[in-house]
Amino acid sequence: MDSTQNKFYHIHGLDSRSLLDFYFSDKEDMVFGEDTLRFPMMNLHCVFSRGIDQTQDKELNLKASIKHIVTCNLEEENLAHPLVLPLADCVISAALLDVVSKDEEDYMRNLEKVSNLLRIGGHLILIGLLNTTYMTAGADRFHMMKYDESFVRSALSKLGFVIDYCAVQRRRNVSDLVDYSHIYFITAHKENDQTQDKELNLKASIKHNVTCNLEEENLAHPLVLPLADCVISAALLDVVSKDEEDYMRNLEKVSNLLRIGGHLILIGLLNTTYMTAGADRFHMMKYDESFVRSALSKLGFVIDYCAVQRRRNVSDLVNYSHIYFIAAHKEK
Structure with missing residues (x-):
C-alpha cells in the first residue's frame, strides 16, 4: 500500500477497540506483549523506583548508608x-x-x-x-x-x-x-x-479526562492547566506528526505542558511508516534514535535514561524496527 494513502488517526478517527485488541490485549494471538506491555512497564518501574536524576549522588549516598555487613544465620x-x-x-x-x-x-x-x-x-x-x-x-x-x-x-x-x-x-x-x-x-x-x-484512591484522584487539542498551541485548550511535574507520551507524536518539522512543533506543545525541571517520558517506535487498526492503515512518522535525541536537545531537554529494544514479534500490522523509552528533564 502506498504510504500516501495511510490515514491520520486524529483526522479520520480509528477503531479504538481494534487498536487495544491488536496491540494491548491478553489474547493468545496478540504478539506485541513483549514490546507494548512488558518493555514500557519494566522501564517505568526502573525509572520511578530509582529516581530519574541525581543517579551518581544517590549511588554515593547509598554506599555511605551501609552501616553493617550481617552474616546470614540459616539455623x-x-x-x-x-x-x-x-x-x-x-x-x-x-x-x-x-x-x-x-x-x-x-x-x-x-x-x-x-x-x-x-x-x-x-x-x-x-x-x-x-x-x-x-x-x-x-x-x-x-x-x-x-x-x-x-x-x-x-x-x-x-x-x-x-x-x-x-x-x-x-x-x-x-x-x-x-x-x-x-x-x-x-x-x-x-x-x-x-x-x-490504594487503587481506589488513585482512581478517585483523577479530576479530569482532557481531550488533546492538536490544532491549538495549548494542547489542553480551552483549559489552562498548571504546569506539570511529569508528562508521558506513548507514540502520540509518531502518529500525529507528518514530518520532522511537524514533530518538532508537536513536541514543543508537549514541552509547554511541563514546568522547568519537570520530566517527560517518551515512548515511541523507530523506522516505522504505518500501523493497522480495524481495516485501515494509519500514518506513523519514520525517524531514528538520533533524530529524537536531537529534537529533545533542541527544546532544552536533558536525557536521563534511554532504553532501545529491537522488535520482538513478527506481524504485518505495523512495520517498526525498534521500540524506545526515554526519560528526560526540562532544563530550560
Whole structure:
C-alpha cells in the first residue's frame, strides 16, 4: 500500500477497540506483549523506583548508608540472629534459596524467613536458576535444589507476595560447571489489605479526562492547566506528526505542558511508516534514535535514561524496527 494513502488517526478517527485488541490485549494471538506491555512497564518501574536524576549522588549516598555487613544465620528463624533488624523496604536474594534448600518444603521454610525480614508492602527481588541440581566451586560439586517456574510463583503466592515483574531467560552458555536450563529475575511485593484501597484512591484522584487539542498551541485548550511535574507520551507524536518539522512543533506543545525541571517520558517506535487498526492503515512518522535525541536537545531537554529494544514479534500490522523509552528533564 502506498504510504500516501495511510490515514491520520486524529483526522479520520480509528477503531479504538481494534487498536487495544491488536496491540494491548491478553489474547493468545496478540504478539506485541513483549514490546507494548512488558518493555514500557519494566522501564517505568526502573525509572520511578530509582529516581530519574541525581543517579551518581544517590549511588554515593547509598554506599555511605551501609552501616553493617550481617552474616546470614540459616539455623535461626531470624536470619540476622542475634541482631534484630528493622523491617526492610527491599530484600535481594540471588540463588541463596537454591543452594541452601534441600527440597520444596525446606525452600518454603527458607523463603518465609526471608519474607519475615520485609515490611508489609516491601519488595523482594529473587534471582535463581531453574531445573538445576548442582554447581561447581573449586574441585567440589555443591547441591542446588531443582524446581521450575511454576513452583517459585506458587511459593511466593502462598506467602502473600504479588509478582510485579518476571523475566526468564534460557541458558546462553555451554559448561558442565552447573546444569541449569534457565535463569529468572522476579520482583514481588509483600501484599497487604490496603492494596485495593490504594487503587481506589488513585482512581478517585483523577479530576479530569482532557481531550488533546492538536490544532491549538495549548494542547489542553480551552483549559489552562498548571504546569506539570511529569508528562508521558506513548507514540502520540509518531502518529500525529507528518514530518520532522511537524514533530518538532508537536513536541514543543508537549514541552509547554511541563514546568522547568519537570520530566517527560517518551515512548515511541523507530523506522516505522504505518500501523493497522480495524481495516485501515494509519500514518506513523519514520525517524531514528538520533533524530529524537536531537529534537529533545533542541527544546532544552536533558536525557536521563534511554532504553532501545529491537522488535520482538513478527506481524504485518505495523512495520517498526525498534521500540524506545526515554526519560528526560526540562532544563530550560
